[in-house]
Amino acid sequence: MSIKKALLNHKNDILLATGILLLAAICFLIFSFSMKEGKYALVTVDGEQVYKHSLNEDDETVILGANSSSGEQNVLVIKDGKAFVKSANCPDKICVSHRKISKTGETIVCLPHKVVVSVVEE
Amino acid sequence: MKKIHKITFISIFAAFAMVLSYVEMMLPPIWSAVPGIKVGLPNVIIIFVLYKLSFKYAAFISLLRVFAVALLFGNVLTLSYSIAGAVISLTLMWLLKKTSLFSMVGVSIAGGVSHNLGQIIVAMIVMQTKEIGYYMAILAVSGVLAGIVIGLIGAMLLKYTQKIKIK
Structure with missing residues (x-):
């Protein structure tokens, strides 16, 4: 050419x-x-569901990453109908800087820990 | 080209591409809320070689870079992302270049967007979730912008080296 x-x-x-x-x-x-306002926050680690909580009740919980023996942790907070990752010990901290989610289908992903937080309808 | 020239050429350009990968890692993320937005500096080398020489050389250099960078700075997971992005974007760029419908900028845009698409698909498989497909809308825009930048740099390189004949 x-x-x-x-x-x-x-x-x-x-x-x-x-x-x-x-x-x-x-x-x-x-x-x-x-996208509609979702009802629950659903957490899967490596494809398996580990946590589900209504967005209407405030909560704070520690999610163990796929390789939990090495201390992988993400702290998930539900507040005012929105879910977000408050802190995490993953290398990139992308999940922590992600904005708060509240609508069905929205997700926060932590690739290093294989953690997916998503908002679901039921 | 003699065999020794081929080996030297591939090595030098693979090294260029690796250095550019490293430089890109040093840069701060452009928008930390959406991972994956980047310029894709190594693609300057790949697209330049694709035009200056052939698909074969570009593919060789691209794979060398992907494996070397994964060995040095990455792991199996980052390797799978890199391979998906590299293979799908280079194949598409090669096919589009063959059609002669687009200039280097157009080919590079297709490369940038398909690179992001490849990585999203791997992310969907690895994470077992389809929701992140929603990032693709944003990554398509960033892919177009990155493609324009890379295509222009590549075209410039090609223009300034047109007197240098390799073959």
Whole structure:
């Protein structure tokens, strides 16, 4: 392929980028409209359910990670109808910085500990 | 290209890609609430090699980088994410380049978005949850932006090295 051909094809590039962005926007809209206030916080570790609690009652609990023998822990807090991870000893702390969740389908994921917190309807 | 040239070429560019991976690890996360948003600096090398030489070289360098980086800084889990992202994005970039429909920027955009898609799919399998698919909307936008940046840098590299003939 010639250099010129590799560098000049802006029209198709813009079409491609717009297409992807449109698709993402549509998905995002569908997601955000289909989300209802959830009733329960559900925690799974490595695919297995370990905890379920109503969002209407405040609670604070320690979730043991998939490799609990090495002390993997996430502290899950339920307050004012929202669930969030208050603290964790995972390396990246992504779960801690995640915003509070309250709508059905929303999740907080801690990849290193294989912990998934999700809000469910029932 | 003589065999010794091939080996040298692959080694140098794999090293470039590894250094860029390392540099990217040093950078602070762009938006910590959504993991996975990054520029994908090593892809500059991969897409440059894809255009300058061939898919074969790009694939070799990409896999070398993925395994070396996993050995040095990662583990089996991060390796599975990297492989998924690398394989799906390089394959798609190669196919799109063949169609000649897009410029390097377009090809790189497709590479960026499909890289994120590959990692989301692995995350869904590893975590046994489909809810995180919802991140894909955000990651698609970041993939497009990253793809534009990488594509432009790649095009620049290609332009400034067009007098250097390898073959």
